[in-house]
Amino acid sequence: MRAIRWVVAAVVLGGGTVTGGNWPGWRGPNGDGVAPAPRPQPFPGGPPMSWGPEEVRWRQKLPGPGNSSPVVWGERVFVTCAEEKGKRRGTLCFGRDDGKLLWERWVPFAGKEPTHQTNPYCSATPVTDGERLIVSHGSAGIFCYDLSGKLLWETPVGTYTHIWGNASSPVLDGDHVYQHMGPGLLVKMFCLDKRSGKIVWEKRLKGAEAKEEGQFFGSWATPVLLERGGKRDLVLPLPGRLVGFEARTGEEAWWCEGLTDLCYVDAHVGKEAIVAMSGFRGAALGMRRPGPGDSGDLTATHRVWQVKRNQQRIGSGVIAGGRLYMPNEPGVVQAIDIKTGEEVWKGKPGGAIWSSAILAHGRIHIVDRTGVTHVLAPGDEFKKLGEGRVTGEVERTHATPAIIDGEIYVRTWEALYRVGKGK
Numbered sequence: 371m372r373a374i375r376w377v378v379a380a381v382v383l384g385g386g387t388v389t390g391g392n393w394p395g396w397r398g399p400n401g402d403g404v405a406p407a408p409r410p411q412p413f414p415g416g417p418p419m420s421w422g423p424e425e426v427r428w429r430q431k432l433p434g435p436g437n438s439s440p441v442v443w444g445e446r447v448f449v450t451c452a453e454e455k456g457k458r459r460g461t462l463c464f465g466r467d468d469g470k471l472l473w474e475r476w477v478p479f480a481g482k483e484p485t486h487q488t489n490p491y492c493s494a495t496p497v498t499d500g501e502r503l504i505v506s507h508g509s510a511g512i513f514c515y516d517l518s519g520k521l522l523w524e525t526p527v528g529t530y531t532h533i534w535g536n537a538s539s540p541v542l543d544g545d546h547v548y549q550h551m552g553p554g555l556l557v558k559m560f561c562l563d564k565r566s567g568k569i570v571w572e573k574r575l576k577g578a579e580a581k582e583e584g585q586f587f588g589s590w591a592t593p594v595l596l597e598r599g600g601k602r603d604l605v606l607p608l609p610g611r612l613v614g615f616e617a618r619t620g621e622e623a624w625w626c627e628g629l630t631d632l633c634y635v636d637a638h639v640g641k642e643a644i645v646a647m648s649g650f651r652g653a654a655l656g657m658r659r660p661g662p663g664d665s666g667d668l669t670a671t672h673r674v675w676q677v678k679r680n681q682q683r684i685g686s687g688v689i690a691g692g693r694l695y696m697p698n699e700p701g702v703v704q705a706i707d708i709k710t711g712e713e714v715w716k717g718k719p720g721g722a723i724w725s726s727a728i729l730a731h732g733r734i735h736i737v738d739r740t741g742v743t744h745v746l747a748p749g750d751e752f753k754k755l756g757e758g759r760v761t762g763e764v765e766r767t768h769a770t771p772a773i774i775d776g777e778i779y780v781r782t783w784e785a786l787y788r789v790g791k792g793k
Contacts, residue, residue, distance in 0.1 A: 393442040393772035393779070395497030396539035397726060401594050402639065403688035405730035405773040416731025417778050417790055419745045420756030427777075427788045428469030429760070433460065435490040435783035437537065437724070437768040442466060442779060443498050446517060449786055450505060452491035456483060459492050459507040463519060469788060473519035479510040485535025488724075488768065490783070493537040497547070502564065504547050506540050512549060512560075514567055523567030530554050531583070537590040537634075541604070543617070546570060548604055553588020555580055559604070559620055573620040578608040586650070589633040596639055599662025605644065607633040612646040614660065627669040628655035628676045636686040636726075638694055643674070643708045645694055653678045656711050675711035685726040685770065688734065690748045697723040697736050703746065717752030719744035724768035735773060741765040741782050760787040 397403045408416050418425060436451040447464045459479055463472045485491060494506040502522060505513045509529045514522045530536055532554040541548040547562040557578040561570040580587045593604040596614065603614035603623050609632070613625045630652030638645040639659070647654040657672040664672070681704070687696035693714060694706045701722045705714040721738040728735045733755060734746040743758040758778070765782035772779040777790035 391775050392444070392500070393440070393774050394499065395441060395542060396439060396495040396592055397636070397686070397770065398728070398772070401541065401592070401636075403686065403726055403728050403770075405728055406775075408731060408774075408776050416733070417735070417773055417776050418756075418758065419733065421758040421789055423759065423761055425758075425789050426760050427790070430464055430469045430471065430786045432462070432781075432783075432785055434492075435766075436781070437489060437493040438539075438781070439495040439770045440772045440779040440781050440786060441496050441498060441503070442772050442774055443500055443517070446472065447779060447786070447788075448496050448498070448503055449781055450492040450494070450496060450507075456485070456491035459510050461496065461503070461505050461513070461515065463517075464786065466788070469786070475513075475515060475519055475521065477507055477510050477513065479507070481509055481529060482531060483509045483529070483535070484531055484533055486533065489535040489537065491535065493535065495539040497540045497542045499542055499564070504540050504542060504564065506538075506549055508536050508551075512540065512547070512562065512567070514564070525562060525567040525569065527551055527560055527572075528556060528558065530556055532580070532588060533584050534590075537592075539592045541593055541595065543595055543602075546617070548593060548617070550589070550591070550593055550606060552578060553580065553590065555583065557588070559593075559606075559615060561617070561620060571620045573615070575608065577610070587631045591633050591636045594637050594639055596644075596660075598660055598664075601662055603660075605637045605639065607635065607637055607646045607648070609633060612637060612644070612655065612657070624660050624665050624668050626655065626657045626673050627667070628673055629653055634684045638687055638689055638708070640689050640692070640708050645689075645706070645708050645711075647680065647683050647696075649683050651679055651682055654680050654711065656708055674709065677711050684724045684768075685736075688727040688729045690729055690734070693748065695727055695729075695734050695746070695748060697725070697727050699723060701738060703727075703734075703736065703752070705748075705752075714750065715752045717746075717754070719746060719754050720757065726770040728771060728773050730773040735771065735778070737767060737769070737771055737780065739766060739768065741767050741780070743771065743778065743780065758789065760789060
């Protein structure tokens with residue numbers, strides 16, 4: 371494995387151990403919700419299992435709500451949000467040590483782009499390689515800054531409208547940035563050169579496009595990268611099926627039927643299996659991980675299970691020990707055997723959940739919509755280890771936290787928090 375390239379790539383290879391003190395993009399260094407192993411000193415023991423406002427090292431009020439996650443690199447923390455009902459879309463940089471605002475960059479947007487009140491503008495999480503920060507602002511375009519805030523390039527990618535807005539985050543791998551744009555009447559996948567912003571390829575995904583405005587149809591998922599014998603695929607749940615696109619060309623390499631019309635959840639890639647789930651009580655499927663010689667329709671040969679009706683799912687889960695630990699919108703968390711689709715257990719740790727699960731130091735962390743973080747133990751039965759509160763008040767959030775070096779970065783609709791031991 372080429373370590374320099376892969377540490378900063380949002381690549382899912384089945385939940386292996388990763389190290390380092392950065393959280394470079396959506397769902398961490400590997401894009402799978404697995405946090406880096408804490409450095410032995412001065413961060414022993416990982417993040418706290420329970421905490422209150424007294425453990426908050428700093429709080430910074432944000433100028434607008436948002437569902438994107440914080441990104442942490444070195445001594446900087448980045449987050450996006452919008453003002454003026456999406457007419458101004460911003461990227462903010464804070465000092466990791468003290469939370470001081472270092473810079474902010476705002477992009478005007480006067481076009482039409484509807485969304486839902488539960489999904490404020492700027493839902494996409496940025497991604498960084500330590501030299502450049504790449505931000506998707508939906509129909510306003512894709513922007514690249516250096517870490518001091520200098521604009522390096524911007525690339526228009528078209529207009530995308532859906533009554534519930536958009537959410538897919540950019541994925542950085544080597545010299546390329548991948549972006550799923552949609553849902554709505556137009557859906558595309560892009561590959562950009564990370565240095566210039568030049569479009570390497572773009573593909574229209576006609577089968578994922580709605581037939582009329584307002585149709586409950588589409589995918590909000592972020593693609594994950596899959597390596598199979600030297601080939602590289604972008605794995606993306608779409609209405610009706612899970613698809614693997616060739617990262618080099620954007621062409622469909624393989625697909626597996628069995629999903630339904632709405633897809634909010636990212637694909638979960640294990641060492642031997644892939645699990646994909648629809649939203650709005652839709653279907654879920656499990657398939658054997660494709661090999662280098664597999665192509666085309668793999669439904670008959672690789673799909674090993676399908677569950678046709680499930681909980682309402684918005685956030686993504688995390689794989690540990692052959693099980694998928696899956697949060698559901700009503701607040702129920704399930705442990706699911708990824709080889710069979712069978713439920714091992716379920717439990718309700720707190721309130722309703724929109725965020726995705728993070729595995730850190732052998733513990734599962736899930737933030738509910740009231741801003742409370744619930745810490746669960748993976749295993750044969752539901753076990754809650756503790757919970758964390760950044761404030762004594764309710765602060766709404768749908769964002770997934772960043773967890774590194776014994777610290778937790780929690781983003782609510784009101785503020786950004788740093789919790790834990792710190793430096």
